[in-house]
Amino acid sequence: MTDTTKTAAEQDRVLIFDTTLRDGEQSPGATMTHDEKLEIAALLDEMGVDIIEAGFPIASEGDFDAVSAIAKQSRNATICGLARANYKDIDRCWEAVKHAKSPRIHTFIGTSPLHRAIPNLDMDQMAERIHDTVSHARNLCDNIQWSPMDATRTEHDYLCRVVEIAIKAGATTINIPDTVGYTAPRESADLIRMLLERVPGADTVVFATHCHNDLGMATANALAAVEAGARQIECTINGLGERAGNTALEEVVMALKVRNDIMPFRTGIDTTKIMNISRKVAAVSGFPVQFNKAIVGKNAFAHESGIHQDGMLKNAQTFEIMRPADVGLADTSLVMGKHSGRAALRAKLKDLGYDLADNQLNDVFVRFKALADRKKEVYDDDIVALIQDQVTSAEHDILQLKRLRVVCGTEGPQEAEMTLTVEGVDHSIDATGDGPVDAAFNAVKMIYPHSAKLHLYQVHAVTEGTDAQATVSVRLEEDGKIATGQAADTDTVVASVKAYVNALNRLIHRRQKSAPGADVKDVHYTSHA
Numbered sequence: 001m002t003d004t005t006k007t008a009a010e011q012d013r014v015l016i017f018d019t020t021l022r023d024g025e026q027s028p029g030a031t032m033t034h035d036e037k038l039e040i041a042a043l044l045d046e047m048g049v050d051i052i053e054a055g056f057p058i059a060s061e062g063d064f065d066a067v068s069a070i071a072k073q074s075r076n077a078t079i080c081g082l083a084r085a086n087y088k089d090i091d092r093c094w095e096a097v098k099h100a101k102s103p104r105i106h107t108f109i110g111t112s113p114l115h116r117a118i119p120n121l122d123m124d125q126m127a128e129r130i131h132d133t134v135s136h137a138r139n140l141c142d143n144i145q146w147s148p149m150d151a152t153r154t155e156h157d158y159l160c161r162v163v164e165i166a167i168k169a170g171a172t173t174i175n176i177p178d179t180v181g182y183t184a185p186r187e188s189a190d191l192i193r194m195l196l197e198r199v200p201g202a203d204t205v206v207f208a209t210h211c212h213n214d215l216g217m218a219t220a221n222a223l224a225a226v227e228a229g230a231r232q233i234e235c236t237i238n239g240l241g242e243r244a245g246n247t248a249l250e251e252v253v254m255a256l257k258v259r260n261d262i263m264p265f266r267t268g269i270d271t272t273k274i275m276n277i278s279r280k281v282a283a284v285s286g287f288p289v290q291f292n293k294a295i296v297g298k299n300a301f302a303h304e305s306g307i308h309q310d311g312m313l314k315n316a317q318t319f320e321i322m323r324p325a326d327v328g329l330a331d332t333s334l335v336m337g338k339h340s341g342r343a344a345l346r347a348k349l350k351d352l353g354y355d356l357a358d359n360q361l362n363d364v365f366v367r368f369k370a371l372a373d374r375k376k377e378v379y380d381d382d383i384v385a386l387i388q389d390q391v392t393s394a395e396h397d398i399l400q401l402k403r404l405r406v407v408c409g410t411e412g413p414q415e416a417e418m419t420l421t422v423e424g425v426d427h428s429i430d431a432t433g434d435g436p437v438d439a440a441f442n443a444v445k446m447i448y449p450h451s452a453k454l455h456l457y458q459v460h461a462v463t464e465g466t467d468a469q470a471t472v473s474v475r476l477e478e479d480g481k482i483a484t485g486q487a488a489d490t491d492t493v494v495a496s497v498k499a500y501v502n503a504l505n506r507l508i509h510r511r512q513k514s515a516p517g518a519d520v521k522d523v524h525y526t527s528h529a
């Protein structure tokens with residue numbers, strides 16, 4: 001439906017609503033620290049995201065603090081918080097977002113038959129609840145988003161009825177979630193079209209699309225919704241999110257840019273910032289990007305086959321629909337080595353999208369030199385791994401790996417000699433195991449007994465060659481709390497232990513936060529000392 005009160009330019013503009021810090025962070029294991037959330041929010045703001053969903057303020061003190069801090073630091077983006085359909089949630093959400101230059105409350109309730117059964121409300125009772133809660137939110141804030149959760153499995157007549165109620169009660173954005181990733185492109189478009197045609201007042205609000213990727217159709221469904229009239233896409237960096245994730249920001253934004261001939265819509269995103277934020281989100285969430293992931297995968301711009309390389313050399317457009325530089329990938333692959341100086345490293349980091357302060361640069365330079373001593377050629381990906389390693393390990397960590405020596409051979413058991421610093425005190429131990437990594441992990445457990453279970457252990461070679469760095473991801477779970485650690489090193493066992501220790505530090509940090517003031521040992525862990 002065309003809104004005649006809007007200029008052509010306004011009608012073509014699609015708002016980007018990023019929910020990496022809410023729906024993305026909700027994904028088991030993707031928990032981020034307070035500082036990491038602030039850093040990601042700043043990058044989202046800088047890249048031109050219109051609305052940042054910063055968290056779910058009622059969920060915990062930590063969520064509330066993060067949303068408030070993001071609201072205070074926001075520059076251009078609208079800062080949004082999530083609230084269920086009750087006054088307490090909405091009031092708490094407002095307390096957190098009100099500091100933003102442009103605050104938004106996002107309130108939701110499940111409207112499909114299955115979801116209506118959970119609060120045990122009949123259709124009329126739920127309609128009344130929607131009216132009351134949206135009105136309450138609108139009395140606090142003039143920017144209200146309302147979502148009928150599981151909209152794609154809600155009866156059409158009822159969906160039209162509740163959307164109309166929400167609009168009349170003051171909602172300014174109506175979001176249509178495909179909560180379980182069930183819809184398909186044609187249906188996604190038909191649903192938006194149907195709402196725009198049937199709901200009185202639909203032309204006075206923005207319709208949003210919020211898709212999950214369970215059937216691999218989240219991007220296609222979001223784009224179809226836009227073609228039908230939605231003007232806000234909800235998405236996350238790298239498609240992070242529960243189960244198979246959400247619509248990936250980089251995919252919808254680049255699709256609209258590259259295929260603007262058939263999808264004539266604009267976003268406000270500076271696409272050259274995509275790679276940097278993708279790497280950052282992968283590092284802090286501990287969810288590595290799959291190699292062949294569209295736009296941000298390691299292989300997305302790699303042309304290995306002879307035919308492709310030949311074509312590329314003659315004319316890049318033969319096999320390339322977008323330039324690497326469009327998404328912030330440095331065109332040059334200037335290889336660095338042990339003779340490269342600080343200025344060259346600074347230039348390389350800038351190329352890769354990292355603008356470091358002098359003290360941070362000094363630290364990376366020392367570690368770069370150490371790496372260059374062990375590895376003849378240092379590639380872009382090695383440098384990114386160095387930076388990410390720095391991001392995930394902090395000086396105030398309770399546990400730090402000081403020394404490790406492993407003895408391997410065809411005859412087991414393998415042995416690990418380890419010194420681990422626990423709250424500033426060194427502890428040394430010898431342990432055995434079924435392989436060097438198992439022996440080293442056993443040494444950590446002996447020095448620092450804990451009951452965390454290993455859920456994921458993943459090793460990636462950063463570059464080719466036997467001297468390549470390994471990036472290791474470790475996910476631990478204890479008492480329902482999940483933490484992921486990452487580390488890189490040319491020695492796979494060292495990287496593994498650092499990643500393991502990093503995940504443990506995060507678990508400890510979370511326990512300390514949930515029991516403020518408590519000593520780390522009171523909270524749960526006991527050191528071997």
Ligand code: KIV
Nearest residue numbers: 108147149150177179
């Ligand atoms: O997927 C979903 O339904 C959601 C809502 C809270 C909008 O994330």
Ligand code: ZN
Nearest residue numbers: 023177179210
């Ligand atoms: Zn969702």
